[in-house]
Amino acid sequence: MAKDPLVMAKDPLVMAKDPLVMAKDPLVMAKDPLSEAGFYFDEVDKLRVLEPEVSQKTSELKDECKEFVDKIGQFQKIVGGLIELVDELAKEAETEKMMAIGARNLLKSVAKQRESQQQQLHALITEKKTQLERYRIEYEALSKVESEQNEFIDQFILQK
Amino acid sequence: VRTKININTRGELVSCVGWTTADELYSCSEDHQILNWNLPTSETSIVVKLPDDLYPVDLHWFPKTVGGKKQAQAELFVLTSTDGKFHLVSKAGRIEKSVEAHKGAVLAARWNYDGSALITAGEDGQIKIWSKSGMLRSTLASHGSAVYSVAWGPDSDRILYTLGRQLVVKPLQPSSKVIQWKAHDGVVLKVDWNSVNDLILSGGQDCKYKVWDSYGRLLHSSSSHDYPVTSLSWAPDGEVFAVGSFNTLRLCDKTGWSYALEKPNTGSVFSLAWSADSTQLAGACGNGHVIFAHVVEQHWEWKNFIITLTKRRTMQVRNVMNDAVDVLEFRDRVIKSSLAYGHLVVATSLQCYVYKNWNTPLIFDLKEGTVSLILQAEKHFLLLDGAGLYIFSYEGRLISSPKFPGLRADILNAQGISLSNDTIAIRDKSDEKVILLFDTLTGKPCGDGKHLTHKLEVVEIALDQSGPSNDRKIALIDKNRDLYLTSVRHIGREPKICKIGKTLRGDLFVNHGVTIIWNDAANILCGIQDNQLTVWYYPSIIFTDKELLQKTLLTKDSSDFSRAPHILSFVGTLVTLRRGDGSLVYSNVLPYPALLHEYSASARWEDALRLCRFAKDQSLWACLAGMAMANRELNTAEMAYLPRVQYIKFIKELPSKESSLAHMLMFSGQVQEAEATLLQAGLIYQAIQVNIDLFNWERALELAVKHKTHVDTVLAYREKFLQRFGRMEMNKRFLQYSEGVEVNWEKIQAKIEVELSKEREKAANVSVRTSLATRR
Numbered sequence: 052m053a054k055d056p057l058v059m060a061k062d063p064l065v066m067a068k069d070p071l072v073m074a075k076d077p078l079v080m081a082k083d084p085l086s087e088a089g090f091y092f093d094e095v096d097k098l099r100v101l102e103p104e105v106s107q108k109t110s111e112l113k114d115e116c117k118e119f120v121d122k123i124g125q126f127q128k129i130v131g132g133l134i135e136l137v138d139e140l141a142k143e144a145e146t147e148k149m150m151a152i153g154a155r156n157l158l159k160s161v162a163k164q165r166e167s168q169q170q171q172l173h174a175l176i177t178e179k180k181t182q183l184e185r186y187r188i189e190y191e192a193l194s195k196v197e198s199e200q201n202e203f204i205d206q207f208i209l210q211k
Numbered sequence: 212v213r214t215k216i217n218i219n220t221r222g223e224l225v226s227c228v229g230w231t232t233a234d235e236l237y238s239c240s241e242d243h244q245i246l247n248w249n250l251p252t253s254e255t256s257i258v259v260k261l262p263d264d265l266y267p268v269d270l271h272w273f274p275k276t277v278g279g280k281k282q283a284q285a286e287l288f289v290l291t292s293t294d295g296k297f298h299l300v301s302k303a304g305r306i307e308k309s310v311e312a313h314k315g316a317v318l319a320a321r322w323n324y325d326g327s328a329l330i331t332a333g334e335d336g337q338i339k340i341w342s343k344s345g346m347l348r349s350t351l352a353s354h355g356s357a358v359y360s361v362a363w364g365p366d367s368d369r370i371l372y373t374l375g376r377q378l379v380v381k382p383l384q385p386s387s388k389v390i391q392w393k394a395h396d397g398v399v400l401k402v403d404w405n406s407v408n409d410l411i412l413s414g415g416q417d418c419k420y421k422v423w424d425s426y427g428r429l430l431h432s433s434s435s436h437d438y439p440v441t442s443l444s445w446a447p448d449g450e451v452f453a454v455g456s457f458n459t460l461r462l463c464d465k466t467g468w469s470y471a472l473e474k475p476n477t478g479s480v481f482s483l484a485w486s487a488d489s490t491q492l493a494g495a496c497g498n499g500h501v502i503f504a505h506v507v508e509q510h511w512e513w514k515n516f517i518i519t520l521t522k523r524r525t526m527q528v529r530n531v532m533n534d535a536v537d538v539l540e541f542r543d544r545v546i547k548s549s550l551a552y553g554h555l556v557v558a559t560s561l562q563c564y565v566y567k568n569w570n571t572p573l574i575f576d577l578k579e580g581t582v583s584l585i586l587q588a589e590k591h592f593l594l595l596d597g598a599g600l601y602i603f604s605y606e607g608r609l610i611s612s613p614k615f616p617g618l619r620a621d622i623l624n625a626q627g628i629s630l631s632n633d634t635i636a637i638r639d640k641s642d643e644k645v646i647l648l649f650d651t652l653t654g655k656p657c658g659d660g661k662h663l664t665h666k667l668e669v670v671e672i673a674l675d676q677s678g679p680s681n682d683r684k685i686a687l688i689d690k691n692r693d694l695y696l697t698s699v700r701h702i703g704r705e706p707k708i709c710k711i712g713k714t715l716r717g718d719l720f721v722n723h724g725v726t727i728i729w730n731d732a733a734n735i736l737c738g739i740q741d742n743q744l745t746v747w748y749y750p751s752i753i754f755t756d757k758e759l760l761q762k763t764l765l766t767k768d769s770s771d772f773s774r775a776p777h778i779l780s781f782v783g784t785l786v787t788l789r790r791g792d793g794s795l796v797y798s799n800v801l802p803y804p805a806l807l808h809e810y811s812a813s814a815r816w817e818d819a820l821r822l823c824r825f826a827k828d829q830s831l832w833a834c835l836a837g838m839a840m841a842n843r844e845l846n847t848a849e850m851a852y853l854p855r856v857q858y859i860k861f862i863k864e865l866p867s868k869e870s871s872l873a874h875m876l877m878f879s880g881q882v883q884e885a886e887a888t889l890l891q892a893g894l895i896y897q898a899i900q901v902n903i904d905l906f907n908w909e910r911a912l913e914l915a916v917k918h919k920t921h922v923d924t925v926l927a928y929r930e931k932f933l934q935r936f937g938r939m940e941m942n943k944r945f946l947q948y949s950e951g952v953e954v955n956w957e958k959i960q961a962k963i964e965v966e967l968s969k970e971r972e973k974a975a976n977v978s979v980r981t982s983l984a985t986r987r
Contacts, residue, residue, distance in 0.1 A: 170437055171458065171474040178472040185794035192796040196785065199799045210825065 212451070213471035214462050214492065214504040215523075219248070219255070225495035226481055227270045229288060231302065233486045233544070233560060233581075236493050238501050239267035239290065245304055248501065250491075259304025266293040269319050274326045275487070289329060291317035297331055299345055310345045313337060319360050323367035324406060324621075330370055332358035338372060340383075352381060359399065364425070365406040365622060373399040378413055380427065392427045395419060401442055407449035407583075407624045408465055414440030420454050422467045431467025441479045446489035448583050449624060451506070453492050455480025460494060460504065466777075468793035477502055488546045488560065488581040490523075511550040514782060518550055526557070528569055537569040549585035549592070551782075552731065554605050556592050558582035563594065565605055575607045584623065586630045589676065589731075591651065593630045597621050600628075602635070602651055611654030617641045629672050633680035634699055636663075636672050643668040646687065648699050657699060665689055665708060673727050674699070675734045678812060684751060686711075686727050686736055694727065694738060696750050709753040711760060712740050728778045728786075733808035735800070737781045743768050744786065748804040748830055752837030762833035767798055803831055811838040816847040823851070867974035870897050877901065890914075896921055896966040903928045912944060924962065927954045 085091065086102075093103045101109070223242040230236050236248040243261040248254075261267070272288040286302040293316040299308045313333025320331045328348070329341040336354035338361065341347055352358075354374055361372040369382045375398055380390040397416030404411050410430070414420040416439040422431040438457035445452045451470065454461040460473045460480060478497030485492050492504040511518040515532045523544050528537040543559035550556075555566040563582075564572040577596070584595035591604045599620050602610040619640055627638040634657060639645040644665050648657040656662070667689040675684045681700045688694050694712040727738040736747040746765040753760050776796070779787040784805070786798045803826045810819040816839065823831045832851050839848035865871040869892035876885035882905065889898040895918045902911035908929055915922040926949050933940060940946055 167458075174437065174459070175472060175474060178469065181469070181792075185792065188790070188794040188796060192798075196797045196799045203801065 212462065212506060212510075213508050214453075214460065214473060215507050216460065216473055216475050217503040217505075218475055218477065218500050219503070223499050224478075224481075224497055225499060225501055226267050227290075228482055228484045228493045228495045228501060229270045229272045230484055230486045230491075230493065231272060231286065233488050233491065236484075236501070236503075237270065237272075237288065238493075238495060239270055240495075240499065241266060243267075245290075245300075246501075248493075248503075250503070259300075264294065265298075268292060268316055269482070271321050274322055274324060289320045289322065291320045291331065293317075295333065297329075297341075297345075308345050310341070312339060312341075315357075318357060321361055321363055323363045324365075325367060328367070330361055330363070332361040332372055338370070351383070352379075360401045362402050362404040362411075364404055365409050371402050371404050371411060373402055373413070375399070376415070378402060378411070378423070378427070380411075380425065390427050394421060394423070397439070400440060403443055403445045403452070405445040405447075405449040405452075405465075406622045407447070410445075410449070410465060412443050412445060412452055414443045414454060416440075418456070420463075422465070433467065433469075438479070441481055442483045442494070444483040444485055444492075446485045446492075447487055448489040450489065453483050453485070453494075453504075455483050455494055457497075460502070462504075462506070464793060466791060466793075468791070470793075473504070475500075475502055488544075489583075490544060490546055509548070511548060511555075512787075513550040513553075513780075516550065518548070518555065520545055520548070524559075528555075539564075539566070539569065539572075547582045547585050549587050551587040551780075552589050554587065554592070556585050556587065558585060558594065563603075563607075565592075565603075565607060567605070573605075573607045575603075583621070584625060584628070586625070586628065588630045588632050588651075590632045593628075593635070595620055595623055595628070600635075602630075602654070610652060611650075613637075613649040613654040615647055615656075626671050629674040629685070631674040631676055631683060634674055634683050636674050636685055636699065638669055638672060643670075645669075646672055646685070663697065663699065665695070667691060667693075671727060673729055673736075675729045675736070676731055677808075678734055682751075684734070686729070686738075686750070688727060694740075696736075696753055698754075709757075711747065711750055711753050712738065712745065726777055728781045730781045730783075730805065732783065733805040735781075735804055735808070737778060737786050737800075739776060739778065739788075740766075744788070744798055746786075746800055746804075749808070749834040749837050751841065752834065755837050755840040759833045759837055763830050763837065765800065765830060801826075801828075803828065804834060807831060807834055807838070811835075811842065814842070814844075816844055820847060820850055867892070867894070867970050870894060870970070873897070873901070882907075886910075894970060896924075896963065897970070899925060906932070908932075908942070909944070912948065916948070921962065922948060923952050923954055924959050926952055927956060927959050930954060 089100060091099045091102050093099050093106075099106065223240050225238050225240045228236055228238045234250045236250070237258065238246045238248065240246070243263060243265060245258040245261065245267075247256050247258045249256075267290055269291045270288050273286065275286075287299055287307065289297055290300050291297045291312075295311060295313045295315055295317060296309050297312050297317050297320055298306045298310075300306050312331050313335050315334030317331050317333045320329060322329050327343060329343070329345070330338065330351070331341065332338050334357040336356050336358055337350055338352045338358055339347060339350050351370070352372070356375055359373045361370060363370055364380070368384070369380055371378060371380050373379075374391075376393055376395050377391055378394040378399060382389070394413050395415035395417045397418075399413050399415040402411065402413045404425075409425050411423040411425060412420065413423065418436040418439055420433045420440050420443055421429060423429055436456050436459065438459065440454055440456050442455035443452060450465055452463050452465065454463060457479045458474055458477060460475060460477075462470045464470060476498075477494070477500050480494040480496055480502070482495040483492060490506050492506070494502045494504070496502060505523055507520055507522060509520045515530055517529045517531060519527045519529075521527050524541045526539040526541075526545065526548075528539060529535070539557075541557065541559050541564065543561050545557055545559055547558045548556065553567065555564075557564040557566070558577065560581075561577060562574050563577050564574050566572045577594075578598070582594050582596050584593075586593040586595075591602050591610055594601045594603065597620055599612055599614060599618065600623070601612045604610055613635060617640065622640065623637070627640070629636045630651070633651050635649045635651055637647045637649070639647055639662070644667065646663040646665070646669060648663060649655065650657050663685070665687060669687050669689055671688040673686045675686070683699045684696055685699050686694060686696050693710055695708050696711050697708040727736060729736055734749070734751065736750045738745055738747070744767040746767075748763045748765065750760075752763055776788040776790045779789055779795075781787075784800045784802050786800060788796050788798065790796055803822060806822055807819055810816070810822065819835055819838070823835050836848055836851035839845070839851055862871050862874045865874060869888060873885040873888040876882075876888065882901075886898050886901060889901065895914065899911050899914050899921050902908075902914065903925065908925070911925045912922070915925045926945065929940070929945060940949065
């Protein structure tokens with residue numbers, strides 16, 4: 052459909068040559084004095100300076116030109132819409148692409164994030180472990196004190 | 212102990228923070244703003260917008276108080292920037308003065324403790340000293356590489372700075388010796404030096420932090436972190452410090468072990484600052500946060516009570532005997548607290564609370580907010596703040612406030628001061644050989660006003676807690692780590708300073724944690740000596756009978772005491788110690804010595820003797836002997852000394868070496884070893900006799916039967932023993948043997964004589980042989 056106006060656009064040019072060709076013909080015949088003087092009668096017998104055929108062709112040409120301009124205008128509108136649409140699509144594609152890239156990067160960084168989180172948790176675990184070890188030592192020391200005290204109590208009771 | 216963290220965001224990378232009061236913080240960030248953070252109202256306001264070309268690096272507030280006096284000068288701080296300038300900025304944010312100081316960024320700036328000088332360090336490797344008003348005084352050092360951090364020494368007479376991987380301590384006196392040492396495997400990024408405990412802290416790109424003493428000796432090195440240590444800071448009271456790294460905040464004890472680790476989402480922590488009361492911490496973070504941390508969950512234990520600081524203003528008291536829980540609420544932030552002698556003393560930022568029971572505290576207002584130390588004695592307690600020291604009774608009455616020239620209340624710590632019911636002892640900072648003594652009740656110097664002077668620098672002091680005031684003794688440790696004891700209340704002549712032991716090895720932990728402590732109820736001293744826990748049951752014996760001192764010691768050997776421990780408390784019979792790695796360990800002491808002290812104090816000598824007989828402990832007899840002599844109680848002293856004197860005489864008269872060795876072992880209570888020694892030497896009779904003397908009948912008979920000799924001797928003695936107590940033989944084995952053996956005392960005596968002469972002969976032979984051998 053888009054091509055048609057172009058094809059049609061050529062036609063008027065081709066046709067535009069024809070009146071010139073035809074304009075030569077009366078000159079070739081050159082019998083009618085009126086014609087020789089350059090006056091003509093049209094179908095309704097009105098006096099004309101232009102050959103009726105030419106004038107007819109001219110008006111035809113004019114009509115066709117008008118039609119052509121209209122079609123071109125229409126074409127432009129359609130093409131404009133299309134371009135807009137494509138632009139929009141391009142924009143959308145671009146954002147999608149960026150999003151994809153972002154997502155991909157995010158995915159990559161998740162692994163790293165995990166790693167750092169893991170590292171953090173490990174650090175916290177080590178901290179807790181050392182604290183646990185401290186408590187264990189404290190517990191042992193207290194157990195020892197308890198057993199010593201029990202021993203003392205036993206001895207005390209036995210000796211009494 | 213751990214930190215409670217609060218994160219606040221505002222804008223871009225925060226480069227530095229500084230407290231004005233305990234409730235107000237200033238922070239500077241890369242977006243050229245100085246912000247004021249008000250904590251109670253949690254409001255943040257922009258103080259000033261700096262010029263666009265000024266990128267702040269470091270800030271330090273002008274010291275507020277100097278030796279207890281408020282500074283007259285308006286509040287201002289120094290702000291350094293990347294363009295090589297430092298600026299003196301007022302509290303309102305007006306730049307009073309800008310000084311061109313270095314080429315490249317000024318990386319650090321610090322006021323000294325009295326605010327009379329400012330030191331700056333720059334990327335150009337120079338260190339410069341400036342006057343208070345910003346006039347250049349001198350260029351102290353100039354190096355090829357950047358100096359990242361700088362700190363003042365406790366007396367503002369030395370500075371510490373980083374130089375690549377090294378640390379440098381440089382005195383301001385040009386001729387004095389510079390100490391320089393390699394500290395880290397990476398570039399050192401931050402240093403700090405505490406004025407109270409005189410310890411140095413460093414952190415670097417090798418991801419470690421280290422604690423040093425001021426001579427550059429390593430006391431602690433942390434394990435490697437995941438990221439370089441970007442900031443660290445001592446709490447002003449010198450008890451804890453904070454370390455900052457990427458997404459990391461750590462709270463550590465002064466000995467280096469870590470109390471708590473937090474992993475806030477902050478980016479790198481570029482700068483840390485403690486509030487003056489050592490309870491709050493602020494950090495400048497790389498991602499634009501300012502973090503605030505409060506120290507909570509401290510514990511205090513005394514007998515059956517455990518107290519925990521659960522929130523900033525709330526304490527929980529737990530009675531472990533019945534699991535009863537009390538909650539104590541305070542109006543203000545808790546700054547310091549102490550629990551001993553049945554009283555809890557809590558200092559908040561404005562008031563002091565004294566609890567005897569948990570319902571009705573006694574409350575009084577404090578003059579100055581920041582209490583840095585609370586010490587308790589049985590009858591009263593001592594508060595130390597920036598301005599001075601005050602003695603209060605538990606009824607909240609101010610008793611006295613000792614003053615002396617050169618008092619630096621801001622740098623006194625628990626090792627430099629000791630309190631008892633009637634005397635206060637303070638280590639003199641200006642002359643460390645001198646110990647200042649004050650009367651608690653009047654606040655005046657003790658006695659004739661003369662202070663105690665030792666021949667060496669004193670590092671630790673401890674006053675005994677009980678007994679009459681004219682008998683007050685002080686234990687002190689000098690630079691050589693020798694432990695001495697002397698009397699503080701003397702009339703007329705100079706008291707003797709007697710050495711009673713050597714404590715912890717000298718290479719480590721000088722100025723570093725308590726290593727001697729007196730019992731809270733009796734004058735029993737506990738200390739750490741050669742990796743052993745040593746208890747001096749009666750240290751005063753040194754004044755009456757030096758020889759007996761070693762006999763009154765109890766030593767406990769354990770791997771628990773080997774790793775640089777210090778003593779936290781000695782309450783009742785329980786000693787609490789903290790190991791170098793932070794774990795608590797406990798040790799038990801028998802209750803007898805304390806009882807003995809009590810009897811001696813109330814002159815109940817009969818009871819004391821009975822106790823010693825009951826406990827059958829050599830060290831108790833030695834203590835009793837000493838106490839009796841000190842109190843001129845000769846009858847008791849005779850009883851305490853007597854058996855020993857006779858016994859020693861007896862040992863001296865023994866014919867052979869083996870038997871005297873055996874009896875020496877007996878003397879120190881090692882019966883089995885003594886018997887084994889005799890049997891080894893073939894002295895069967897003597898071994899049997901030893902058991903008879905100990906009324907160890909069965910063993911004596913067993914030996915006699917086994918060696919088929921002297922069965923009759925054993926039976927004869929047994930019979931005599933039973934006769935004296937008017938009892939019949941009940942032991943089956945004795946009944947069995949007595950049937951076949953007739954007891955004839957004359958024969959037995961003869962046999963014994965034979966044995967003894969045999970032994971004498973043998974001993975003579977041995978000595979002849981040895982003399983022959985030596986002649987050859």
